[in-house]
Amino acid sequence: MKFSCTTLLTLAASTPLLAVSGLAVKRSGCDLSKVQLTNLPAPLAAPSSPASFVGIAIGTQNYTCTDAGVFTNVGALAELFDASCLVDTPLFASLSDLAIAAWKSAPPAVSASELIKTLHNFPTSAILGQHYYVTNPITGQGINPKWDFTSQGADAGKADAFVVAAKVNGASAPTGSQDIDWVQLGSIAGNLAKQVYRTDTRLGQPPATCTPGSPEIVVKYAAKYYGFGGSV
Numbered sequence: 469m470k471f472s473c474t475t476l477l478t479l480a481a482s483t484p485l486l487a488v489s490g491l492a493v494k495r496s497g498c499d500l501s502k503v504q505l506t507n508l509p510a511p512l513a514a515p516s517s518p519a520s521f522v523g524i525a526i527g528t529q530n531y532t533c534t535d536a537g538v539f540t541n542v543g544a545l546a547e548l549f550d551a552s553c554l555v556d557t558p559l560f561a562s563l564s565d566l567a568i569a570a571w572k573s574a575p576p577a578v579s580a581s582e583l584i585k586t587l588h589n590f591p592t593s594a595i596l597g598q599h600y601y602v603t604n605p606i607t608g609q610g611i612n613p614k615w616d617f618t619s620q621g622a623d624a625g626k627a628d629a630f631v632v633a634a635k636v637n638g639a640s641a642p643t644g645s646q647d648i649d650w651v652q653l654g655s656i657a658g659n660l661a662k663q664v665y666r667t668d669t670r671l672g673q674p675p676a677t678c679t680p681g682s683p684e685i686v687v688k689y690a691a692k693y694y695g696f697g698g699s700v
Contacts, residue, residue: 496550496594497622503555505665505694509639512652512665520661520698521617522555523548523596524563526571528580528686529648529672539674542684543601543611547584548693550594550621567690568670580686595620597629599693605632605657613653615695617660629700631660641669648672648689661695668692 503519527546531539554560574583597617604610616630623629633653641647647669655662672689 496553498553498555500552500555503694505667505696508652508665508667509642509650511637512639512650513637515663515665515694515696517662517697519694519696520700521548521596521693521695522551523693524551524567525549525599525689525691525693526567526580526583527599527689529674529689530684530686531674532684533678533680533682535680537677537680539678539685544599544613544689545580545686546599546689546691548596548599548615550596551692564668564670564690564692568688571688571690572671580688597621597623602632612656613664614658615660615664615693617700623660623700626700628659631655631658631664631695631698633661633664643669646671646673648691655697659699662697663695665694665696666691667694 500519500522503522505515505519508514525546525548527544529541530543530545532542534540551560551563554563559566571583597615597620599613599615601611602614604612612632612634614630614632617623618626618629632655634656635651636654637652638649639651641650648671649666650669651666653664653666655664669691670689672687672691674685674687678685
């Protein structure tokens with residue numbers, strides 16, 4: 469299935485240079501030593517290590533209906549694209565809006581996996597990796613989020629280019645109740661990062677109620693993800 473996204477985000481994903489304010493900006497692999505994450509909503513705390521990645525994600529939050537008639541999160545699936553070279557540009561502040569606009573404009577029949585597959589077909593797609601959930605590698609019970617860069621991008625082929633993390637703190641999105649929480653997480657496995665942050669979220673929240681026994685749902689979302697303290 470072919471799908472054409474016409475936002476600046478997908479232009480950034482399909483060309484090696486992006487013109488921002490009249491300047492040609494390299495699209496991926498830029499220095500992150502000066503990246504800071506400030507003005508976080510309480511109780512999120514600022515990172516304590518240098519940045520290891522900055523990405524913009526397109527994907528879904530996945531929910532199942534409980535016996536109490538409310539949805540509960542059972543994971544996520546997203547693709548992360550390198551935003552390292554856009555951090556100091558005017559475009560960076562709008563990345564989440566551009567990402568969700570591209571995702572929302574996809575026909576209803578296009579799944580997250582199909583959109584991701586289409587984006588993979590761009591000659592230079594600046595893919596960092598994938599975000600999904602796995603069984604907790606320490607306890608063998610429950611699920612935890614994983615950021616996996618082992619098969620795509622600059623870290624492809626590096627067995628330790630992943631991080632499985634556990635939530636440390638969360639805060640309601642400053643942009644409103646339709647957007648999933650901002651979160652701060654700490655690593656429990658992998659060397660991609662010691663700390664991971666999800667910020668600038670767009671959508672991702674399920675309906676307030678559901679009918680017990682109804683099928684699992686997926687809700688489109690976009691967000692920025694930051695990793696700090698990586699040693700890959």
